[in-house]
Amino acid sequence: MRTSTRTPALVAVLLCAVTLVLGYLNKARCAGPLFDELGRTVRFESVKDADVCYSDIQQLWIGRDINLHRFPFLDGDITAAGHLVGGTVEYPVLSGVLMWLGAVPAHNDAEFLFWSVLLLAPFGLLTAWLLGRLAGWAALLWSVTPPLVLYAFLNWDLPVVATTVGAIAIVATRRWSLRTRGVIAAVLLGIGFCLKLYPGIFLLTLVAYILTRGDHTDRDTTDRDTTATRFDVKGAVAVAAAGAATVVAVNLPFALLGYTGWRASFEFQSNRAADSTSNSIWFWGLRPLLGGYEGTDVTPAYNGLVALLSPLLICGSFAVALVIGWRRYRREGTYPWIAIGGSMLCGFLLLHKVHSPQYTLWLLPLLVLVRIRWSLVAAYLVADVAIGIGVFLWFAATGGQRDMTTALLLTQAGVWGRAILLVVLFVVFARAPLRMRAPAPNPERPSPMTTTGRVR
Numbered sequence: 001m002r003t004s005t006r007t008p009a010l011v012a013v014l015l016c017a018v019t020l021v022l023g024y025l026n027k028a029r030c031a032g033p034l035f036d037e038l039g040r041t042v043r044f045e046s047v048k049d050a051d052v053c054y055s056d057i058q059q060l061w062i063g064r065d066i067n068l069h070r071f072p073f074l075d076g077d078i079t080a081a082g083h084l085v086g087g088t089v090e091y092p093v094l095s096g097v098l099m100w101l102g103a104v105p106a107h108n109d110a111e112f113l114f115w116s117v118l119l120l121a122p123f124g125l126l127t128a129w130l131l132g133r134l135a136g137w138a139a140l141l142w143s144v145t146p147p148l149v150l151y152a153f154l155n156w157d158l159p160v161v162a163t164t165v166g167a168i169a170i171v172a173t174r175r176w177s178l179r180t181r182g183v184i185a186a187v188l189l190g191i192g193f194c195l196k197l198y199p200g201i202f203l204l205t206l207v208a209y210i211l212t213r214g215d216h217t218d219r220d221t222t223d224r225d226t227t228a229t230r231f232d233v234k235g236a237v238a239v240a241a242a243g244a245a246t247v248v249a250v251n252l253p254f255a256l257l258g259y260t261g262w263r264a265s266f267e268f269q270s271n272r273a274a275d276s277t278s279n280s281i282w283f284w285g286l287r288p289l290l291g292g293y294e295g296t297d298v299t300p301a302y303n304g305l306v307a308l309l310s311p312l313l314i315c316g317s318f319a320v321a322l323v324i325g326w327r328r329y330r331r332e333g334t335y336p337w338i339a340i341g342g343s344m345l346c347g348f349l350l351l352h353k354v355h356s357p358q359y360t361l362w363l364l365p366l367l368v369l370v371r372i373r374w375s376l377v378a379a380y381l382v383a384d385v386a387i388g389i390g391v392f393l394w395f396a397a398t399g400g401q402r403d404m405t406t407a408l409l410l411t412q413a414g415v416w417g418r419a420i421l422l423v424v425l426f427v428v429f430a431r432a433p434l435r436m437r438a439p440a441p442n443p444e445r446p447s448p449m450t451t452t453g454r455v456r
Helices: 003-028 093-103 109-143 146-151 158-172 178-193 199-211 233-257 259-271 281-289 300-332 337-351 357-369 374-398 404-431
Strands: none
Touching: 003 109, 003 146, 093 109, 093 158, 093 233, 093 259, 109 146, 109 158, 109 357, 146 357, 146 374, 158 178, 158 199, 158 357, 178 199, 178 233, 199 233, 199 300, 199 337, 233 259, 281 300, 281 404, 300 337, 300 404, 337 357, 337 404, 357 374, 374 404
């Protein structure tokens, strides 16, 4: 990462700080005073959707024993009706720990929001810095666009984005050997997987990148284990093992000390329906075809079909993206692990049974790092704002607080506009080059040219 990227990185951080403040002020409109006996803002239910200031952080102050400052998972469970109890939360274990940390000094939902913001904001700033160092001024797409205002504190997603971008930054440097960088990045992605699951996508493509021995600047004659063959099988296994070992090491204490509560979070997500809160193409597209157009209820037949089709199609999209990546490697000589990871992420976002609004934060760094046309990026941001605002207005309209016509128009435009653009982005990512600045080769490493003048 070149010295010339320090200025855009610094500007990206400063502007990101301003945007994060705006994001907090937006969510704080829903928070106190006054509070009830549980520390819940009295007016929360009446304003969270109608005023578009809802956040899962404030919502989950009660219902998961967060207000009781109970450490997550250790004594939790899931009821026969599918409700989590006893401190179990519906997220991977490290997100649960972050939720607990944000609640430690809090006595009501407004304080929980405030302390959680202080906990999460540094990860947003770190992401801005890393993107600025990797892609220069394009990092402003992260720092000054609407998604950060709308979603930075909607849920606990900033840390997982930071670990994913951090892994990309580690691989992009030339301070260590490719294997070493791959292992460190895999550990970061494993940590990210324990926050939210999507970094596992990039662990798959990173393994392919290490297997094919990186790019031409990594292919020198100093690695005795890889110069004799075309593929670095040992390096790929080491990277995969590092990621898997990290996930096991983080989860094992929770599984041993509170297996029932730990398992309950997975069961909850497995049983979750693609209902009116899912924002997915399944609810808005498949449900009407099965006779569920009126109202917001879903049927067992619909749930069963989505449970079957969604994972099958996601796996299919992953396979297609990986094959395209392999063909690019055969043609260009480098496996495009970041771009193919972006394609796979688009497939996941499109086909998963739930598409929460804050998932846009997962995609945004990829739009910075991969050379996507700005017109396409702008179109996605417009569709995202439509769903990010429209879905809450629609929730309010179903409760009689808002006019249904405008809310439904915005929501449908957002859902289908975003879906179409995810299909386009799937294809574009698979073919696009990186916008990232090419790092200078490590001067301590010899040239990748052999004595015959051919690149190995």
